Amino acid sequence: MTTLQSVSPKQTGTALGGVVIIFLSILLIRQLLKQRRPRGFPPGPTPLPVIGNVLSLVSEPHVYMKKQSEIHGQIFSMDLGGISTIIINGYDAIKECLLHQSEIFADRPSLPLFKKLTNMGGLLNCKYGRGWIEHRKLAVSSFRFFGYGQKTFENKISEECMFFIDAIDEYKGKSFDPKHLITNAVSNISNLIIFGERFTYDDTEFQHMIEIFSENVELAANAWAFLYNAFPWIRILPFGKHQRLFKNAAEVYNFLLKLIERFSCNRVPHSPRHFIDAYLDEMDQNSSDPEASYSKENLIFTVGELIIAGTETTTNVMRWAVLYMALYPNIQEKVHKEIDCFVGNNRTPTLEDKPKMQYTEAVLHEVLRFCNIAPLGIFHATTKNTIVRGYNIPKGTTVITNLYSVHFDEKYWSNPGLFSPERFLDSQGNFCKKEAFVPFSLGRRHCLGEQLAKMEMFLFFTMLLQRFHLQFQNGLVPNLAAKLGMTLQPHPYLICAVRRQL
Numbered sequence: 001m002t003t004l005q006s007v008s009p010k011q012t013g014t015a016l017g018g019v020v021i022i023f024l025s026i027l028l029i030r031q032l033l034k035q036r037r038p039r040g041f042p043p044g045p046t047p048l049p050v051i052g053n054v055l056s057l058v059s060e061p062h063v064y065m066k067k068q069s070e071i072h073g074q075i076f077s078m079d080l081g082g083i084s085t086i087i088i089n090g091y092d093a094i095k096e097c098l099l100h101q102s103e104i105f106a107d108r109p110s111l112p113l114f115k116k117l118t119n120m121g122g123l124l125n126c127k128y129g130r131g132w133i134e135h136r137k138l139a140v141s142s143f144r145f146f147g148y149g150q151k152t153f154e155n156k157i158s159e160e161c162m163f164f165i166d167a168i169d170e171y172k173g174k175s176f177d178p179k180h181l182i183t184n185a186v187s188n189i190s191n192l193i194i195f196g197e198r199f200t201y202d203d204t205e206f207q208h209m210i211e212i213f214s215e216n217v218e219l220a221a222n223a224w225a226f227l228y229n230a231f232p233w234i235r236i237l238p239f240g241k242h243q244r245l246f247k248n249a250a251e252v253y254n255f256l257l258k259l260i261e262r263f264s265c266n267r268v269p270h271s272p273r274h275f276i277d278a279y280l281d282e283m284d285q286n287s288s289d290p291e292a293s294y295s296k297e298n299l300i301f302t303v304g305e306l307i308i309a310g311t312e313t314t315t316n317v318m319r320w321a322v323l324y325m326a327l328y329p330n331i332q333e334k335v336h337k338e339i340d341c342f343v344g345n346n347r348t349p350t351l352e353d354k355p356k357m358q359y360t361e362a363v364l365h366e367v368l369r370f371c372n373i374a375p376l377g378i379f380h381a382t383t384k385n386t387i388v389r390g391y392n393i394p395k396g397t398t399v400i401t402n403l404y405s406v407h408f409d410e411k412y413w414s415n416p417g418l419f420s421p422e423r424f425l426d427s428q429g430n431f432c433k434k435e436a437f438v439p440f441s442l443g444r445r446h447c448l449g450e451q452l453a454k455m456e457m458f459l460f461f462t463m464l465l466q467r468f469h470l471q472f473q474n475g476l477v478p479n480l481a482a483k484l485g486m487t488l489q490p491h492p493y494l495i496c497a498v499r500r501q502l
Contacts, residue, residue, distance in 0.1 A: 040392030042086055044068070044077035052079030054226045060484065061221075062375035062404035065089060069405060075389055081230020083111070085398040086391075089405040091412055091436035093389075098401065098443030101386060103128075106444040109381040109398040112232035113225055113242075117249050121293070122301030124309060128383055128444075131293030135302055138282060140448055142275040147193045148452050154351055157456060160188050160198065161348070161463040167201060168468065168497045175473040175494040178322055182460075183210055183315045189456055190310030190449075194303055195263045196274035209255050212248045213308045218485035219245040221376075256300050276303070313373050314453050316489040320371040321364065321461055323490050324419060326470045327477065331421060335360050336500070339466050349462035351455060357462070358431035362424035364457055365431075368439040370419050373487050375404035377441045403438055412436035468497040 045068055047053050056064050056078070068076060069089035078085050088094050097105045107128040108114065114125045123139060126132040147153050164185035168178070181201065187210055188198040199206040219225065224241040228234055234242070263276050272278040279299050286292035325332040342356045343349045354361065380399040387393070408416040412435065413423065426432045440447035447453070464470075472478065478493035 038084060038392065038394055040390075041084065041394075042075050042077045042391045043072050044079075044087075045072070047079035050081070051227075051230065052081045052083075054081050054223065054230060057226055058223045062372070062402055065376075065400070065402045066405040066408065069402075073389075075391060080226055080398070083109075083230060083398055084394075085400060086393060087400050087402060089402045090409050091406045091438070094401050094403070094406055094438070094442065097388060097399070098380075098441070098445075101388070102443040104383050104386045105380050105399060107381040107383045107396075109379050109396070111229045111379070111398070113220070113229050116228075116232075116235075116246065118301045118305075119297070121295075121298045122305050124305045124378060126293075130291065131298075134282075134293050135298070136448060138278060139275075139302070139306065142278050143193060143448065143452060145272075145278075146196070146274055148455060153192075154455065154459070156192055157189055157459050158348055158350075158463070160185055161459055163201070164460065165463055165467055168464075169499070171497065173496055173498040175496050177492050178495055178497075179315075179319060179492060180207075182318045182322075183214070183311060185460065186315045186318065186456060187307065187311040189314075189452070190307055192274075194275045194306055195259065197263070205255070209252055210307075210311060212252050213304070214312060216245055216248050216252075217308065217312050217487055218483070219248070221484065221486045252304060253300050256303050257296075260296075260299060260303065275306070309447070310449055310452070312487050313447075314456050316373050316487055317364075317367060317371070317453075317457055318460055319490050320373075321367045321457075322464070322470055322495055323478070323480070323493060324367060324370075325465065326472050326495055327480070328419065329471070331363060332465065332470060335363055335462075335465050336469070339462055343462070343466060345466065349459060349466060351458065353462070354458055358425065358429065359421065360458075360462060361431045362421040364461060365424045365434075365437065366419060366421040369407045369413075369437060371482070371488060372404045372407055373439065373489075374441075375402065375488055376486075377401050377403055378445070378486075380445065401441065403441065406436055406438050409436055464497075467500060469500050471496050471498065 045053055045056070048055070057080075065078075065087045066089055068078075069087070074090040074093035075086060075088055078087055088097055108120065108125050110120060110127070114120055118125045120127050121131065123132070123135040126135060143149075164181060167181050168176075184199070184201045184207065187206075191198055201207075219241050222241050222245075225245065228240075228242045234240060237243070260276055263274065264280060267273075267277050267280060269284060270281060272281055276299070279294065279302070283294040283296075283299075286294050325335070338357050338359050339349065342353050349357075377400075380401060382393055382395055382397045382399065384395045385393070393399075407413070410416060424431055424434065440450040440453075473494055473496050479491045481491065482488035483491050
């Protein structure tokens with residue numbers, strides 16, 4: 001009969017340490033294998049072991065990518081911690097992919113961050129397929145039916161503009177930060193379509209939600225977000241900005257659910273008053289179809305995405321426009337003269353004035369080009385294997401389109417680093433479109449709110465400059481650098497809006 005010898009704590013610790021070392025070695029080998037470029041994949045900067053090129057995206061990733069394209073070509077690859085990614089730079093290359101192979105580049109990557117936040121549902125981050133087709137079709141029809149397709153909708157935007165202008169007037173020419181008022185005003189245009197109502201500028205609950213949304217737009221492009229995509233196991237860490245992002249998202253979704261329940265009260269089926277009613281109608285009509293993508297969860301995701309997409313981008317366009325009018329008083333003066341000439345001061349500007357106000361149109365286009373509100377757009381993915389310029393791009397590859405590189409593409413823009421509205425005017429001073437102008441992206445996943453955004457920008461901008469002259473307090477120029485996130489926004493600044501003497 002044999003006796004079992006007792007195992008000492010030291011031996012136990014040694015054994016456990018060996019197991020941990022083996023486990024970590026397996027993870028390391030697995031990660032290094034993931035970092036190997038597929039055969040025929042585009043070249044790119046050398047990645048660091050394990051983390052790849054993630055650290056290169058900490059500061060101004062759009063600028064870094066454009067510089068790398070000068071070394072590796074318009075299409076090159078990067079390793080985002082084991083996630084093989086291709087970067088597309090320049091108008092020609094982006095057009096070749098998003099237009100000539102639009103369906104192949106229409107997917108979204110199944111990144112852990114997107115899965116965590118929206119379960120790859122909703123609209124913006126939805127995988128390419130029936131769910132996306134159903135949700136985009138409903139969103140487009142709702143924008144037309146409840147928004148810009150109505151003759152009265154321009155009046156609703158103008159009415160919101162007046163609330164906005166009057167709120168600015170209360171500062172009596174003294175300095176203030178315009179972010180809060182611009183955000184409130186712009187978000188209300190989307191609110192009219194989604195909820196059928198506007199929110200007052202002192203609705204603290206709604207303002208808090210918008211602030212959280214804006215914070216998440218910044219956090220989603222933070223280094224922690226890229227690390228989470230590469231190493232989703234870091235969710236167990238009690239620290240890190242990804243935890244803040246998830247906490248914010250949960251709070252927003254709970255608030256959106258309450259809003260949806262509130263605005264769907266007294267709903268009459270098949271007589272929709274707004275987007276929420278229209279969505280619930282689709283849910284009812286497709287209740288017996290197990291493949292239908294309409295659900296309460298996807299409604300929450302979609303409402304959130306429409307709010308933030310309709311608010312964050314146009315808000316930042318207006319904030320940059322205000323900043324640059326104060327920075328370039330000579331340009332502002334030309335806009336004033338055009339408003340005085342074609343509108344006067346006895347009525348407010350309308351969309352019928354837009355074709356005549358060609359310098360103003362050029363200014364707004366230059367703000368969109370120069371400020372690059374969404375420099376990297378939303379990440380794409382390939383739906384199947386494809387070949388671009390001789391490179392093999394496997395199915396499911398993450399694709400980043402550097403729209404910043406398009407707007408600073410020297411082939412299409414002379415002196416792209418110069419803010420110059422005249423580049424959108426011909427020799428006779430007439431506005432002329434430019435091919436390499438893609439602030440709303442291209443292809444199947446281009447921004448569905450483009451038409452609405454252009455309406456808003458023109459009316460808000462012209463009504464603001466009809467009444468006010470914009471200037472910096474004591475001539476002090478604020479920080480002009482962009483604040484990095486999924487969108488590029490100005491750092492907070494103070495502006496004086498002085499009543500014009502007409």
